[in-house]
Amino acid sequence: xxxxxxxxxxxxxxxxxxxxxxxxxxxxxxxxxxxxxxxxxxxxxxxxxxxxxxxxxxxxxxxxxxxxxxxxxxxxxxxxxxxxxxxxxxxxxxxxxxxxxxxxxxxxxxxxxxxxxxxxxxxxxxxxxxxxxxxxxxxxxxxxxxxxxxxxxxxxxxxxxxxxxxxxxxxxxxxxxxxxxxxxxxxxxxxxxxxxxxxxxxxxxxxxxxxxxxxxxxxxxxxxxxxxxxxxxxxxxxxxxxxxxxxxxxxxxxxxxxx
Amino acid sequence: xxxxxxxxxxxxxxxxxxxxxxxxxxxxxxxxxxxxxxxxxxxxxxxxxxxxxxxxxxxxxxxxxxxxxxxxxxxxxxxxxxxxxxxxxxxxxxxxxxxxxxxxxxxxxxxxxxxxxxxxxxxxxxxxxxxxxxxxxxxxxxxxxxxxxxxxxxxxxxxxxxxxxxxxxxxxxxxxxxxxxxxxxxxxxxxxxxxxxxxxxxxxxxxxxxxxxxxxxxxxxxxxxxxxxxxxxxxxxxxxxxxxxxxxxxxxxxxxxxxxxxxxxxxxxxxxxxxxxxxxxxxxxxxxxxx
Numbered sequence: 212x213x214x215x216x217x218x219x220x221x222x223x224x225x226x227x228x229x230x231x232x233x234x235x236x237x238x239x240x241x242x243x244x245x246x247x248x249x250x251x252x253x254x255x256x257x258x259x260x261x262x263x264x265x266x267x268x269x270x271x272x273x274x275x276x277x278x279x280x281x282x283x284x285x286x287x288x289x290x291x292x293x294x295x296x297x298x299x300x301x302x303x304x305x306x307x308x309x310x311x312x313x314x315x316x317x318x319x320x321x322x323x324x325x326x327x328x329x330x331x332x333x334x335x336x337x338x339x340x341x342x343x344x345x346x347x348x349x350x351x352x353x354x355x356x357x358x359x360x361x362x363x364x365x366x367x368x369x370x371x372x373x374x375x376x377x378x379x380x381x382x383x384x385x386x387x388x389x390x391x392x393x394x395x396x397x398x399x400x401x402x403x404x405x406x407x408x409x410x411x412x413x414x415x416x417x418x419x420x421x422x423x424x425x426x427x428x429x430x431x432x433x434x435x436x437x438x439x440x441x442x443x444x445x446x447x448x449x450x451x452x453x454x455x456x457x458x459x460x461x462x463x464x465x466x467x468x469x470x
Numbered sequence: 471x472x473x474x475x476x477x478x479x480x481x482x483x484x485x486x487x488x489x490x491x492x493x494x495x496x497x498x499x500x501x502x503x504x505x506x507x508x509x510x511x512x513x514x515x516x517x518x519x520x521x522x523x524x525x526x527x528x529x530x531x532x533x534x535x536x537x538x539x540x541x542x543x544x545x546x547x548x549x550x551x552x553x554x555x556x557x558x559x560x561x562x563x564x565x566x567x568x569x570x571x572x573x574x575x576x577x578x579x580x581x582x583x584x585x586x587x588x589x590x591x592x593x594x595x596x597x598x599x600x601x602x603x604x605x606x607x608x609x610x611x612x613x614x615x616x617x618x619x620x621x622x623x624x625x626x627x628x629x630x631x632x633x634x635x636x637x638x639x640x641x642x643x644x645x646x647x648x649x650x651x652x653x654x655x656x657x658x659x660x661x662x663x664x665x666x667x668x669x670x671x672x673x674x675x676x677x678x679x680x681x682x683x684x685x686x687x688x689x690x691x692x693x694x695x696x697x698x699x700x701x702x703x704x705x706x707x708x709x710x711x712x713x714x715x716x717x718x719x720x721x722x723x724x725x726x727x728x729x730x731x732x733x734x735x736x737x738x739x740x741x742x743x744x745x746x747x748x749x750x751x752x753x754x755x756x757x758x759x760x761x
Contacts, residue, residue, distance in 0.1 A: 217565075220503065224561035227554050228576055234591035237581045241594060252597040276722050292488035299484035311485055320692070322700025322744070323716050328724055329499035332506045332734065352495040355488050413584050415703065420725065422564045432586040436707060440590055448587040457583035459575055 226374045236454065242445035251442050266448040274431035274445065279342070281427060282411035285350035290404040292351070293358025300359070301366040318356045326353060327420030334421065341423035350411045357410060358403035365399025405458070412451070503606050507734035519573070525735040533736065535721050540715040543630065543705075543746065544698035547637040551645040551694045552687065559649035559686075560679075568655075585640065589707050592636045596626045596707075596708065605665065628710030636704040644693035652686025653679070688755055692748060699744055716740055 241251055245258035266272035296315065300308060316325065330349055334341055374394070377387040415429040422430060432444055476483070507519040507525055530537075562573045580588065595602055606612050607624055615621040626632050656679060664674035702717030709715075716736065724733035 220561050220566065224558045224565075227558040230554065230639070231577065231580050234584060234588050234595065234639070236593040237594050238583055238587055241591075252594050253599050254601060269476040292491055295484040296488035299481040303481035303484075305481040311489060314489060314497070318492065318496055320696055322696060322717075322740065324700045324702065324720050325503075325741055326496070326499075328737050329503035330495060332723070332730065333495070333499040335730070336502045338507075348495055355492060359488070359627060368688060373572060409582065415586055419721070429584055429586050432584060432590070436586065436590055436593075444587060444590070448583045452579075452583050456579065459579075462619060463575075465573070 216294050219436070222346070223291060238445050238448045239452070242442055242449050244442055244445075246442050251440055259320060261446045263444045265443050265450070267443060269442060270426070271428075271443055271447070273429055274426045274428045277343075277425060278412055278428040281346050282351060282408050284406050285354060285411050286345075286408045289351045289354035289358050290400060290409045293355045293407075294362050294400050296355070297359045297362035297366055301363055301369070302371070315356050318353055319360070323353075323414075325415040328415040330417070331420040340419050342425055345421045345423065346418055346425060346427065349417045351415060353414070354407040354410060357406050361403035361406055362396065362399045365396055365402070371395060389465050409455075491730050503734045503737060504730045506700055506730050508740055509731045509734075511731075513728040513730075525731045526739065529674065529732050529735050530739065533716065536716045537739070537743065539713070540699050540717070541743070543555065543599065543634050543637060543713075543715060544695050544701075546634050547600040547641065547698050548691050550638040551642050552691065555645035555690065556649050556687070559646045559653055563650055563653035574647075574650065578643050581643055586707075588640065588701065589636055589703055591630070592639065593627065593707055596632050597614075598625055614731070627708055628713065630709075630713055632708040633713045633715075635707050636708050637698050637701060640701075641698055644657050644697070645690040648689040648693065649683060649686040652683045652689075684755065688752070691751065695747070695751075696744055699747075701741060711746045 240254070242261055243257050243259065244251055244254055245256035245260075247255060254439075261267075266275070296311070299305075300311065300315075327349070330352070331341070333339075334345055339345065369392075372388050372390055376392045378384070382390065413429065413432065414427075418427055418430060419433070426434070428447070433441070435441060435444060505519060506517070508522050509525075510515045510522040511519040521613070558577070562570060562577075566573050574595060594600060597603070603612070603624070603626065606615075612624045613623055616624060620626075620629075620631050622629050661674060662672055663670070664678035668674050668677060676707050699715075700717050702715055702721050705713050705715045720733050720736045720740070722734065723729045
């Protein structure tokens with residue numbers, strides 16, 4: 212009986228993982244589809260030509276470049292702001308901490324469409340034209356909370372007596388932060404930054420509301436999906452996946468070396 | 471460099487930039503959205519603030535159907551995500567051994583491709599001329615699913631099945647990860663004690679493991695349900711006119727019809743409805759203190 216239960220669970224979990232990977236398999240497979248006509252729905256044969264020319268459509272290339280620019284800028288801003296907030300909230304006790312905590316958690320529990328729509332009403336009210344700057348503002352807004360939560364998780368296990376030790380040894384506050392605290396919490400900050408970067412690159416809903424005439428990569432895919440999605444989209448999707456796999460393998464290796 | 475006199479202010483100085491950003495670009499927009507929802511007028515005549523509460527009753531009357539549908543789809547997707555995700559989280563937490571972190575990596579890996587691309591992949595899989603449906607049709611499976619109401623006239627696209635399934639898929643990690651975290655945290659000695667006390671693995675699970683993992687189930691359900699209710703991408707790409715959710719309505723009222731007051735009113739009703747649903751759910755699960 213227990214033997215059956217054990218293997219039943221393993222089989223079920225394997226099926227669940229297969230379900231998770233089915234669309235990914237399709238994304239990669241159809242990036243090699245020798246497609247004729249407008250729709251990339253039916254397998255028609257193997258080709259490498261989409262991989263040879265992933266940016267055949269200049270609009271696709273421009274959208275990817277824009278997305279990378281938005282992601283880079285918004286990640287830097289959100290990571291700095293979020294890390295400072297996380298630091299304040301774990302290192303110090305102060306009046307208003309619960310309110311600050313609530314403010315951090317609210318964006319995580321608000322539907323994206325409401326955040327996108329509300330931000331647009333602000334820009335409309337202030338007569339601010341939407342475009343590159345408003346996209347960056349929006350991305351920083353939803354990323355701050357993710358950075359705070361990620362960095363805070365790391366800081367909670369941080370041994371603050373190390374700071375005291377550094378100061379006993381003669382370091383001032385600034386030196387202590389730079390030479391002791393920062394190196395130790397850096398993995399947490401890096402994790403927060405990577406998460407922010409990935410979320411920014413992937414965001415569609417909030418960007419749709421605040422992009423004006425600008426077209427980020429997800430917006431390009433959205434537009435293409437309504438007419439005919441070129442197989443190059445699958446190539447870019449597979450590339451993003453490869454970069455993510457590479458990054459995660461690297462972090463596994465680094466972790467192993469440290470331990 | 472002395473920070474001495476500033477020390478009591480230090481936490482506020484550190485908080486200030488981040489909190490200010492959220493105040494200006496998250497809290498203030500909620501206020502402008504609230505004001506917008508009470509405006510009257512159109513884009514042509516200009517909007518004027520007029521305490522126009524009728525905006526709310528109008529959109530409730532017109533879009534009741536989409537509201538109810540959104541909550542039904544999101545609730546179904548959350549239950550399905552639990553049915554698929556909980557055993558997966560359990561298997562990783564208790565049977566993962568040294569492979570745990572690799573297995574978790576496998577769970578999140580698919581979500582590194584862009585949301586829209588993943589959803590388009592489902593469109594490919596479920597498309598009418600696609601290999602999957604053609605095969606299922608040939609061996610007669612589609613007749614069975616048709617009669618069960620899972621598919622319609624041999625089609626899956628444009629049916630609730632496609633939309634709910636894709637929503638389940640897209641938010642599955644939000645269910646798996648919190649469930650995993652709370653299962654992983656359970657003290658293994660408690661489970662041994664449960665086996666000693668109750669004997670059977672089923673009763674040990676129901677009386678000890680499952681109750682101890684409820685915080686994870688609670689968090690996972692909310693993290694799945696809340697984005698699912700407001701979602702419109704799945705319904706837009708995989709659905710049809712009869713599977714429109716409230717997100718589709720807000721999106722089109724706002725960006726296509728430019729009915730800002732209507733869309734704003736819909737947004738607030740959506741948030742209020744989600745809040746009520748969450749509170750009821752917290753009551754039912756008896757985990758209010760966790761919320």
